[in-house]
Amino acid sequence: MHDELKAHVHGLLAKGTRLDGRKFLDYRDVKVIKGYIPSAEGSAYVKIGDTELIVGVKMTVDKTYPDTPNEGGIVVGAELYPLSSPEFESGPPSIQAVELSRVVDRGIRESKCIDFESLCITPGEKAWFLVIDICTLNDCGNLFDAAALGALAALQDVKFPTYDGKKLDYKTKTGKKLEVVKNPLSVTVYKIGEHFIVDPDFEEEKVYDGRLTVAVEQNGTLCALQKGGDAPLSEEEVVAMIDIASQKTQELRKFL
Amino acid sequence: MSYTKRVAGRGFDEARPMEAKVGVIKRADGSALFKIGNTWAYAAVYGPRNLHPRFMQDPSKGILRCSYNMMPFSSFNDRVRPGASRRSKEISLVTQKALEPVLNLQDYPNSVVDVFIELPLTEAGSRCAGICAASMALADAGLEMKDLVSAISVGRVDDKIVVDLDYSEEAYEGGPVADIPIAMMPNLGKMTLLQMDGEVTKEMLQEAMQKATKVCKDIYEVQKAALKQKYATTNGDE
Numbered sequence: 001m002h003d004e005l006k007a008h009v010h011g012l013l014a015k016g017t018r019l020d021g022r023k024f025l026d027y028r029d030v031k032v033i034k035g036y037i038p039s040a041e042g043s044a045y046v047k048i049g050d051t052e053l054i055v056g057v058k059m060t061v062d063k064t065y066p067d068t069p070n071e072g073g074i075v076v077g078a079e080l081y082p083l084s085s086p087e088f089e090s091g092p093p094s095i096q097a098v099e100l101s102r103v104v105d106r107g108i109r110e111s112k113c114i115d116f117e118s119l120c121i122t123p124g125e126k127a128w129f130l131v132i133d134i135c136t137l138n139d140c141g142n143l144f145d146a147a148a149l150g151a152l153a154a155l156q157d158v159k160f161p162t163y164d165g166k167k168l169d170y171k172t173k174t175g176k177k178l179e180v181v182k183n184p185l186s187v188t189v190y191k192i193g194e195h196f197i198v199d200p201d202f203e204e205e206k207v208y209d210g211r212l213t214v215a216v217e218q219n220g221t222l223c224a225l226q227k228g229g230d231a232p233l234s235e236e237e238v239v240a241m242i243d244i245a246s247q248k249t250q251e252l253r254k255f256l
Numbered sequence: 257m258s259y260t261k262r263v264a265g266r267g268f269d270e271a272r273p274m275e276a277k278v279g280v281i282k283r284a285d286g287s288a289l290f291k292i293g294n295t296w297a298y299a300a301v302y303g304p305r306n307l308h309p310r311f312m313q314d315p316s317k318g319i320l321r322c323s324y325n326m327m328p329f330s331s332f333n334d335r336v337r338p339g340a341s342r343r344s345k346e347i348s349l350v351t352q353k354a355l356e357p358v359l360n361l362q363d364y365p366n367s368v369v370d371v372f373i374e375l376p377l378t379e380a381g382s383r384c385a386g387i388c389a390a391s392m393a394l395a396d397a398g399l400e401m402k403d404l405v406s407a408i409s410v411g412r413v414d415d416k417i418v419v420d421l422d423y424s425e426e427a428y429e430g431g432p433v434a435d436i437p438i439a440m441m442p443n444l445g446k447m448t449l450l451q452m453d454g455e456v457t458k459e460m461l462q463e464a465m466q467k468a469t470k471v472c473k474d475i476y477e478v479q480k481a482a483l484k485q486k487y488a489t490t491n492g493d494e
Contacts, residue, residue: 038332039378083287090323
């Protein structure tokens with residue numbers, strides 16, 4: 001599959017360039033708009049090149065889990081709408097959507113950027129739960145990084161709705177903000193042949209050999225990894241990819 | 257009792273502010289965004305393309321397949337669970353029926369034209385906004401069309417016929433309410449979507465249809481301007 005495209009991309013990489021003329025480690029233009037959707041408790045619109053998505057957070061009050069009676073929680077969902085790409089199909093979440101949502105979930109959860117205990121209302125009974133939905137508008141490549149960026153931006157935008165102990169009133173925002181204590185962001189480094197690139201467009205995504213998504217906190221601590229693709233990676237390659245991701249996540253932080 | 261003043265100071269015949277843009281989704285064959293107040297609809301058209309499963313293919317004509325979906329965070333109330341609901345399936349069906357009359361589907365044997373409508377934000381009138389966006393997206397995809405389709409919800413609030421109901425009016429408790437979404441082919445002057453829930457007299461319904469016809473002409477101008485805008489600004493590479 002895609003043999004011609006693959007040969008073309010490899011040929012360009014050998015000359016030090018890419019399909020759209022970018023350098024290997026150049027991102028496309030990035031734009032983040034927080035508070036994009038007034039019906040959500042928190043939201044963000046993200047545009048990376050022609051890739052566009054919206055992340056919205058809705059909050060509910062629900063029963064605490066038996067094993068974590070003092071904590072609220074998060075749920076991350078991803079909707080890869082057939083509107084945004086001819087390759088996405090209608091129906092229940094595809095395996096790509098599940099992987100995307102779980103990788104974003106881990107970056108947020110494992111960095112402990114939200115104090116789940118602060119979401120508890122009554123221990124063993126009630127707590128706040130945040131449902132973070134990632135919805136694609138345009139898939140022109142690199143949904144992983146766009147989704148992680150959007151999720152963090154949307155969380156930073158969250159304001160609690162009014163809750164009187166019995167009923168939730170979504171229409172009256174309280175102004176109380178969600179405390180987001182860390183800033184986990186992820187960058188996915190793609191291996192094509194012997195080269196590493198970031199921020200692939202949808203054609204480069206068709207011909208990559210391996211990828212590594214690295215979620216990094218502001219202080220450089222790694223908080224989630226996901227290797228994908230068919231190609232195995234050596235230890236040296238993993239270290240090099242992490243170095244690239246650490247540097248690129250720092251650059252992405254200025255858009256928040 | 258009488259309904260004398262609309263929330264936000266709108267006139268009875270006045271729709272919420274509208275905005276339209278064409279060519280918003282890069283990988284689609286045609287696409288558009290239509291906003292009316294706090295209701296936003298994206299539409300993307302893919303096709304005519306091969307129809308699978310093959311037993312659904314019709315050698316005499318193509319089929320139009322529409323899908324209406326609210327994003328999970330699009331409601332000012334509870335989160336909307338992803339996936340098709342009875343409501344969204346019905347709206348997908350009436351959307352398809354609202355758009356079919358303007359297309360020449362016999363030109364696309366064995367094929368499908370897919371229309372996907374996604375709503376990131378909804379505050380009443382979402383099926384109409386979806387239809388407005390979809391008809392622009394079909395035009396943007398270069399499909400031969402007999403007319404555009406413009407749609408608006410009109411309705412009864414107590415003793416008044418009002419245009420473009422908002423949530424507070426749909427939930428008005430001071431008297432009877434009826435919600436009447438209507439889609440028109442503005443140049444051909446005929447309706448392709450007509451639904452109602454609530455109670456009205458025949459005379460009220462007639463007044464509502466007349467008001468819808470008038471507003472649909474305004475919407476048509478917004479849609480037409482957006483289509484012209486896209487083709488005025490491209491330099492031949494799209």
